[in-house]
Amino acid sequence: MREAVARLGELLFELYSCTEGVGTVIKPTRIQEKPGSVGVAILGTRIAILGDDDQIASRGVIGEIIGYGPGLMKCYHKRPDATAEVTWRDGRNRTWLKTGDIGRLDEDGYLTILDRNKDMIVSGGFNVYATDIEQVIADHPQVAEVAVIGIPHPRWSEVPLAVVIARLSLDEADLVEWTNARLAKHQRIVGVRFHISLPRNALGKILKRELREQVTPHRFRTREWLKFPLRSFFPISDNLQLNRKIGMSLLHPTGDSDAHFLSGHRLVPFRCTRIRIRSDIRRLSGGNSEGACRSCRF
Numbered sequence: 552m553r554e555a556v557a558r559l560g561e562l563l564f565e566l567y568s569c570t571e572g573v574g575t576v577i578k579p580t581r582i583q584e585k586p587g588s589v590g591v592a593i594l595g596t597r598i599a600i601l602g603d604d605d606q607i608a609s610r611g612v613i614g615e616i617i618g619y620g621p622g623l624m625k626c627y628h629k630r631p632d633a634t635a636e637v638t639w640r641d642g643r644n645r646t647w648l649k650t651g652d653i654g655r656l657d658e659d660g661y662l663t664i665l666d667r668n669k670d671m672i673v674s675g676g677f678n679v680y681a682t683d684i685e686q687v688i689a690d691h692p693q694v695a696e697v698a699v700i701g702i703p704h705p706r707w708s709e710v711p712l713a714v715v716i717a718r719l720s721l722d723e724a725d726l727v728e729w730t731n732a733r734l735a736k737h738q739r740i741v742g743v744r745f746h747i748s749l750p751r752n753a754l755g756k757i758l759k760r761e762l763r764e765q766v767t768p769h770r771f772r773t774r775e776w777l778k779f780p781l782r783s784f785f786p787i788s789d790n791l792q793l794n795r796k797i798g799m800s801l802l803h804p805t806g807d808s809d810a811h812f813l814s815g816h817r818l819v820p821f822r823c824t825r826i827r828i829r830s831d832i833r834r835l836s837g838g839n840s841e842g843a844c845r846s847c848r849f
Contacts, residue, residue: 556582565589571623571637571648573598573618573638573661592677596620598662599647601639613678615668616654617647642731653680670759672701672709677737679711681759687733693721698749698757699740702711710741714762717745755784758809 556563561579567589568574575598577590592598601615602608617639623646626634640645653671654664665680672679681699687696701709715726723743731739744816750761 555702567662568593569648569650572620572622573622573648573650577661581661582801585657585659586662588657588663590662591660592618593620595624598656598660601647605639607641610656610658610660613655613665614649616652616662616664618650619645619647637802652788653673658799667759670700671709672706674701674709674737675707679709679738681711684711684713684730684738684777685733688715688726688730691726691729693718694726696749698759698762700759700763702741702763702766704741711738712766713740713743713746714749714766715743715746721745 556579558723561583565578565582566574567576574593574679575590576593577588581590581782594778595714597619599617599619600608600612601617603614606618635649635753637649639646639649640649651668651749653666653668654662657697664682666682669774670681672681679701685697688694688699695713695718698714699711700714702712704710713726713730723745727740732812734740744766750758750765752758810813
């Protein structure tokens with residue numbers, strides 16, 4: 552955005568809106584002062600944040616963006632159930648629209664969008680906003696486009712995975728390591744999938760639901776991966792002893808120390824919170840150290 556303003560001068564107005572009748576605008580003179588913001592409510596309307604207690608939150612609190620104004624839709628045609636899902640009434644019985652977007656208002660009433668409610672990743676009890684991770688990865692010189700999604704995890708509920716369109720040849724492990732060094736521990740990505748394009752709707756928005764269906768490994772969509780044959784999927788169990796029946800493991804993929812999964816005769820990198828893993832792997836694999844862990848990935 553700053554680059555666009557620098558090229559176009561004070562001619563660029565940024566808008567945030569939805570068809571149902573809520574919107575904001577930020578003037579060119581304020582874009583540099585409020586980086587990342589989409590501005591204030593359009594004249595005659597109001598924007599607020601709905602907190603976890605289902606009440607309007609104070610400035611600086613993160614929650615769902617809601618809006619009120621004379622141009623607000625009355626309802627979805629013959630869809631009372633859908634209408635009820637996106638409306639909220641305040642103490643004065645006024646109807647507000649729930650946008651489904653997560654954001655916050657600063658002290659001056661400027662709105663910053665953090666994520667879509669449906670796209671927010673809940674990992675180990677923490678709310679992880681995909682946009683925060685995407686902004687970091689987008690700064691990599693070899694990344695053209697990126698979308699971050701949450702994929703299921705047997706212990707942490709969800710973990711972040713990056714889907715990337717690279718400008719030139721880019722190594723997955725190097726990008727994961729580069730990214731995680733710039734993120735908080737609970738934000739760390741577990742891997743990267745390289746695509747040549749990202750699915751979009753008619754308006755150009757990335758369809759993350761389709762991405763999740765495309766890239767989520769089968770074993771993380773269901774618990775069927777626990778039934779894989781021993782020779783094809785052979786991890787170290789939680790107590791560092793071989794579980795020869797199902798090879799169950801609930802290792803944290805974004806922790807501090809390195810572990811490996813033994814798949815056939817090849818070691819597959821995986822990161823966890825355990826220690827003494829390297830020596831056990833070497834012993835179990837007959838001294839084979841192939842696949843030394845460089846980063847956290849599946």
